[in-house]
Amino acid sequence: MSVHKKDIKKITTHQLQEMKNRGEKISMLTAYDFSMARILDQAGIDILLVGDSASNVMAGHETTLPITLDQMIYHAASVVRGVDRAFVVVDLPFGSYQGDSSEALRSAIRIMKESGAHAVKIEGGKEIEDSVKRILSAGIPIMGHLGLTPQSIYKFGTYSVRAKEEEEANKLVSDAKLLEELGCFSIVLEKIPAALAQKVAEKVSIPIIGIGAGGGVDGQVLVVQDMLGMNKEFKPKFLRRYADLDQVITDAVVGFVNDVKASDFPNESESY
Template identity: 70%
Template sequence: MSVAKKQYKRITVKSLVDMKANKERISMLTSYDFTMAKIVDKAGIDVILVGDSASNVMAGHETTLPITLDHMIYHATNVVRAINRSLVVVDLPFGSYQSDPKEALRSAIRIMKESGAHAVKLEGGSEIKDSIKRILKAGIPVMGHLGLTPQSIYKFGTYTVRAKEEAEAEKLKEDALLLERLGCFALVLEKVPAKLAEEVAKSISIPVIGIGAGNGVDGQVLVIHDMLGMDHEFSPRFLRRYADLNTIMTKAIQDYNKDVKSGDFPNENEQY
């Protein structure tokens, strides 16, 4: 006999922990602007991530490193205006938290105060524990991020799967337990072997949300531009495209261009 799932009017950090306990999968997508966030929220997505991936998909940079704290606050502010139900989590950008816990706290406070977001996300484990502790002590919810951490791309030198070797896998498991002990409310695992991700998800009580981490975790996240097929060039194995907006939008724009050039638009019914 199936049990009816709880209906959440607003998703909170507690909601996500409850969802894991109730074995209810968590859905998460990125958004960076008002219009897209409004659609995502209305569609019932649990968590909206204002990701530093905005550096790639919104600004055209090769990596996430160039995006600034001011940029992240700008995107987050626009997203927060749109939502009624989703939990909004904002990435702390590269350089805003790694070296100094006091700076990390200042960065997190700016995001929370200026954007109205609900939580922040940081990449890394034991290396940034003091920053995480400082932010949590101020009452700001923190989501962790382990595995492939794009802000460290020049350290890794590649976007390939992480933690395939035993030593790195062990460190990842230790870091996941550490993040739980520190008080993080959830954890993103990016591009790690599915068996390892499942093991981590079972070993901790907080939700584990995967991207390229298999189906044994508690939820999934994708970059919305990738999921909607707005970019045909990015095709990792973990990506499932649910639409082909690149083709649809290109055709619509071509049709508009043709109608303007021919004088067909606007017609008599489309003018005053």
């Protein structure tokens, strides 16, 4: 059932916090274009993430690293134009914030001004503290991201579960508390043990969104192409497929090709 325009109440950081406070789970999916964003928004999604995963699913790159700030702004502006209700968060791409807090602020300001998005997402904890402070000082909301941080994939060397060892788990909890203290409105936890994710959600007051982090957090996020079954090669344990669009689209295209070849499309009723 879709959300009717007259019932629309825009999602804000305040509402997301209230959702955590009353125990209502938060739904979040990625979006990279106007058409998909409009469908997801009308279906009632709470948060749309314009993820740097566009580098993988839209551009075909092996990692999230190649996507540029200009490309992220293009995708974000397209998504914002399709949204009436959902809260739109945009990833700061690799290289736009890590080394210099002034550059991080400039990048975040460009995203907000040029796309019309509502917040940015940034990977890391203590090591990006200065960048987080500078962005927040400009009044720009930040969603943190801890655990498996795909922009650091070459450092990790694997997409396997993070923070299984005590030292890394303790750092993750410490980083989550730091991000909360600095003023982030929410944190994504990616591919970490469920018990650790639940511990973080209980120890901090801001909403914790999980992906491969179990059910003890405040909300869940998936890449929309994965959730819709458009990416059959990707089969992580945490993914639940809600459709098989790969097959649906394939069948539709095969039908179109066959009808064109057989001179069955267009027919008389489809002609002027």
